[in-house]
Amino acid sequence: MDEGLAREVVNRVQKLRKKAKLVPTDKITVHYTIKGKAGDLVRVVGSQKDLIETSLKSSFLGEAPSGTTIIEEEVDVKGTKMVLTLVGDIPTAPGLVVQWPGSGRPSGPYLSVSYNGQTKDLLLAPSGA
Secondary structure, three states: OHHHHHHHHHHHHHHHHHHOOOOOOOOOEEEEEEOOOOHHHHHHHHHOHHHHHHHHOOEEEOOOOOOOEEEEEEEEEOOEEEEEEEEOOOOOOOOOOOEOOOOOOEOOOEEEEEEOOEEEEEEOOOOOO
């Protein structure tokens, strides 16, 4: 039962990685907070931490996030609410517009340009330019 609950946690993190458009080679740290009555989940996260970290190939920490937050979301794991925060420094390719997590907008000053019904956001002063 404990291993099954641990795999549920891994599944929620993997879905969050996908939502953030991360690739398996992106180095991240996963921070979590368990909300409300957490009984089994707290015990399982403690006893199955090695399994969770091995499956995720990432650290899984129950402490306040430090670093750059990539994405954060409250998830439900078998009736218990858990906040998962993915933290890391994700390198960007030259010419790639970096979006501020959750906003869908570039992370620096930008100009929205519309043409033929399509809108594109352009960085005004891209780094390295």
